Amino acid sequence: MTALFGLDLKDKPILIVGGGSVASRRVRRFVAEGARVTVVAPHISDDIERHAGHGDIVVHRRGVAPQDLDGAWFVLAATDDPVLNDAVAQWAHERQIWCIDASDASKGTARQAAMSKHGDLGVGVISLGAPDPGRIRAVRDAVAAHLDGGEVDLRRRRPGSGRVILVGSGPGDPGLITVRGRQALSEADVVVTDRLGTAELLVTVPYDVDVVNVGKSPDRHPVPQREINSLLVGRALEGKTVVRLKGGDPYLFGRGGEEVHACIKAGVDVEVVPGITSAFAVPARAGIPVTQRGVSTSVLVTTGHAGADPASIAAMAAGATVVILMGVTALPGIVDAAIAGGCDPETPVAIVENGTTVHERVTHGVMADIVRRADETDVKPPAIIVVGQVSQPGLLASAVAATPEL
Structure with a gap:
């Protein structure tokens, strides 16, 4: 036996x-x-x-x-x-x-056993008769794929201590959430979500999971951060597993640090599941490498809420790649400050709307005319702005033509 x-x-x-x-x-x-x-x-x-x-x-x-x-x-x-x-x-x-x-x-x-891990669960498969390693690995992999695909309700059945899991949902395409992120959604009693980029992921969540939307929409202001912190802590103290589902990565302009701090202060167990940030994934999907040998060897990520800060202006003027999140409204001011700070008016700029989704659209221009082009094409958030030589249309194709033996 x-x-x-x-x-x-x-x-x-x-x-x-x-x-x-x-x-x-x-x-x-x-x-x-x-x-x-x-x-x-x-x-x-x-x-x-x-x-x-x-x-x-x-x-x-x-x-x-x-x-x-x-x-x-x-x-x-x-x-x-x-x-x-x-x-x-x-x-x-x-x-x-x-x-x-x-x-x-x-x-x-x-x-x-041939074993796979899924959050705080481990699944093992062994042979009861003659050993057959290939067989048990095949069974393990099939079971693991089923679990990691969000097909199984992994919520705890026994009462226990509550916890908070901050999950980065990625840049928009639901296929770009991490495996651990999908596992966490399968474990959730409560999901606290932003509006941006999470709707398709919530389709697989069981109907009796409490989904709380705290994001901003055209006719609704966002829930203040202190109330979100209180919500996360309060539900966890009720013994719930609370998943805080955030666009991109929780720690890149996502206030994840503030939410983790609130949990630690309250004595609530908290886990952070990194996400694929839109700052790099959206340009990549649109054919824009944020760094490219011989073109740009450094990249700076900033937010439009900060305006044209000195570090961003210096990076643009030096020829580095600058990626601006949440910058559509602030774009005119950023352009004026960048040119005044020494940035070449012919510096390429690309704006990628709804990146990695079926609604993705790219608007190209240069620093001197990108505001006009954005107005003509009626650019709307969410959008990623990429400033630098890497934004040239057809950059990768031209690089291959110039260096046939990569």
Whole structure:
């Protein structure tokens, strides 16, 4: 009879006998779990050598002896000699130490599950009969894809301490949220969301999840930040898992730091799930690399709310890429200040509206005429403004033509 258990390997002494490919894979797994790993083998792989060089593990380059198991909490017998692996498994059995026999799982006292992690859940798959690693990995991957796709309700069933998870939803395309972000939505009892770029993501949320919209719309002012902070903390103190779903990345002009501070101050557990920021993703999707060898080697990100601050003007004048978020209304003032501050009026500018969505539209111009062009095309928020030589139309195509052997 085989049972599946979870073992806490952190800071536990683990012995791995063998230095080949099987041992290398398991070393990575044990190191990732925070175990104290010792490898005993006459010869070791390059991968194990690198781990040893980084100080992740201890290596003894020699044959194994029974006394090497003394003090170990867990043993992996992974040499290319089945007889030796069986002997190591027997030594472990005599010492009442859990052991995986890589040659024949039936001769060990443990089997390692093919495992995937999903937030604070772990899913493991093992063979109950003859070992079949390829099969259990295939099953694990299929289950993991189902969970990570938001297809399973992962909300806690037992009452417990509440928590807040700040999730960056990405630049607009729902496919650009991170895997952990989708997992967090599946765990949510409450979702506190901005208006921008989150509607499609909320389609998969169960109907009985409380969705609170605190964003700004044309006929509604945004909820003050202090009230949002109070809402997050209050619902978490009720024992709820609260997901704060924010456009882009929570820490890039998203006031994520203020919300995290409020949670910490109230003693609420808080996790931050970074998002793909629109500052880089929107230009990239529109064919604009914010840095390009031989064109621009630095990039500055700013907000239109700050106007034409000295750092932005200096960056534009120096030929760096400047990405402006929330800058449509402030664009005329930014242009005037930039030109007055020494920026070349012929500097290319691109404005990308509704980036990464089906409504994406790009308006090109130069510093001297971009305000007029924006008026003619009736540019509206949300939009990303990219200033610099990287904004030239067809830049990548021209670069390929100029350097055919990249």
